[in-house]
Amino acid sequence: MSEPSAASNPFTSADVGPLAGLQPAGVVAPNSPPLVALVGNPNSGKTTLFNRLTGLRAHTSNFAGTTVEYREGPLVVGGQKIRLIDLPGLYSLDALSPDERAACAVLAGEQPRLPPIDALVVVVDVTNLSRNLFLVSQVLELCGDRELPVIVALNMSDVADKHGLQVNRERIAAELGCPIVSIAARSGTGVDALLRQISERLTVNRSLPQVDAVAPCGSCRGCGYSERHAWAEQVACSSVRGSIDTISESTERIDQWLTHRWMGLVAFAGVMFVTFLLIFWLAQWPMEWIDLLMSSSGNLLSTWLPAGDLQSLIVDGVIGGVGGMLVFLPQICILFFLLALLEDSGYLARAAFVMDRLMYRVGLPGKAFVPMLSAHACAIPAIMSTRVIEDRRDRLVTILVLPLMTCSARLPVYAMVMALLFPHDPVRASLLFAGAYALGIVAALAAAWGFKKSILPGATRPLVIELPNYRLPSISAALLITRDRAWSFIKNAGTVILLISIVMWAIATYPKTSLSELPAPLQTEHAQLVAAGDNDAATALLQQSQLERSFAGQLGKLIEPIFAPLGFDWKVSIGVVSSFAAREVIVSNLAILYGLGDAGGDDTDSLYDSLRSSRHADGSPVFTTAMCMSLLVFYVLAMQCLPTQAVTARETGSWNWAILQLVYMTVMAYVAGLVTYQVASGFA
């Protein structure tokens, strides 16, 4: 791909041939640890090897300007420190997908913020050598041009041994012209030999001329794919005796069911049902603990800190807001963990396979379906998991519609509406609940179809997906992924949440109204309550009056005319405005607005009672059936989650998409709420 470098080896000089101009001189400190990259096919065991070598010391980063992730960790080999990076899994170096482009840039030394690599380990699944050698030949060609040392690690040698596969390593080494090490990344066999080989390549052999890496494909440079495959097959056939057909056979037997046109869908529904059951069931305890931790630390701080604005800021603003986010963390972690297990087992590829035909009808790829399901727990991990969708337009459409799915933060709002509408009718309540879920799904599919027909046109990319052999997933690898993802969620969503919590606290607190500034009747009422010894009610009355007069309260009254056609009064309007950044907040804010005080949000029965008895100025009830329905529809469809917006902006690389998401969802929610209220009022 590039002309051979004039420098005889890439270590003694920052000059790496034609690419040297891209790396300012001195960018690599003379004693900075050498950079070694792992590259290989997906499912070749590359990440298992990486985890074994670096363990908990590794961290996840993004290639500059992309959402492509790679993991990097320090490693000491023979007393020498090296940086090991795990590149995304690749089938070829065609630079078609963002993953491939990023990996190619690393191999070519063109990746910003990363120095040129010093050695490359190609991880190969020895049980499927012919397929894996295709990438090896491309890598050798590229690295031969750059005179980079390459080591080929023949992974899964334990599986090969178990199935009596005879691998002629000398033969492969001779064909490839580079050192070969047999390893079993899962058990750790051969990993020490691989490390010795890496160390040797980085030190002893530095000044030796590199192997003639062009040899394996010397006859077909610049040729098409057929010759390269033919070469790979010829090497594989001449060096491996035996087959692992028994593994493939059992996988194919399972696939008879799991990829079946109809049975596959049933199986998928079953897997996802169990996944969600586990998410909601397992998460309840940690969620309670976090809730308890947050409220007790709030109480503790209330006693330590002097009463006043600082106490209120920290207890109500910071702890309240951040706690509101952290409480969803267990669900998010369990979701990431289960998805990692499903992916590792090989099942997620089947899920994309069976859903592809159905998703194509709304213009989305099959791979969009798992993110769509994940969004029923939380849109944030769902948006992060859209990275599996290769096509940018398909991915953007998926991200745009994901927040329409009913996430767990909507549940308190749904529960409130159900309790108001059908307090003693669980059947109708659950039907309406299911209806709210269905509305979210239908709206998402319709919006996806609409985006594909308008601003993001283009044919949906056809599915091309490898269906790997099933295997037992690694729990430790899934835990590592969960840790990284959870941390990324806390970093991205957490900082935004902290900021908006403070802003929302401020607009709901200022300008402050003291008791003496309240109108005389309210002061009298307050004094009567105090005199009667009902301090809670007195505090609640004061909080209610203060919120009414704050910026948030004034804003609510200002926009009341906008929400009047949906049947909302000014209190509900304040609730809608103040839950702009986090939808679940409306329940606790309504509790304050209806004079129940802070604790009102927990005492749902008395909240529902006061909501039921609330009246418009003309004496008609506010929470009519029509108004409850329009409130429900509005909350199903409205964006109202700033952390999601922050993640959308990050994943799409632009706030414009986040703003589009906010605008189209808000307009849709408003119009649907309006239609619901007007139609339902007509029937009432």
Next chain:
Amino acid sequence: MIRLPQEVSQGLGERIANSLTNAPARQPLEVVGIDDDSGDAIRLRALGVCDGRQVELLRSGDPLIVRVMGSRIGISRRLADQVRVLHR
């Protein structure tokens, strides 16, 4: 060098050209061309579905599954329509 089953490599009997979508399942098929030069076709070629290579249709339908070089690949029907194969 490439181990093709005899009936394909030696052309015993009449060989029928077909699209991968309409090819018979569980039979050796030889890819003779892909009428598509988008990135998707390149992806297929990199995975081993390319001219002169041998594949086997494991499951027809949409998407379908082919076996190629010891691995299984799921392909949308609309892309598989563009893959021309020869079979007996």
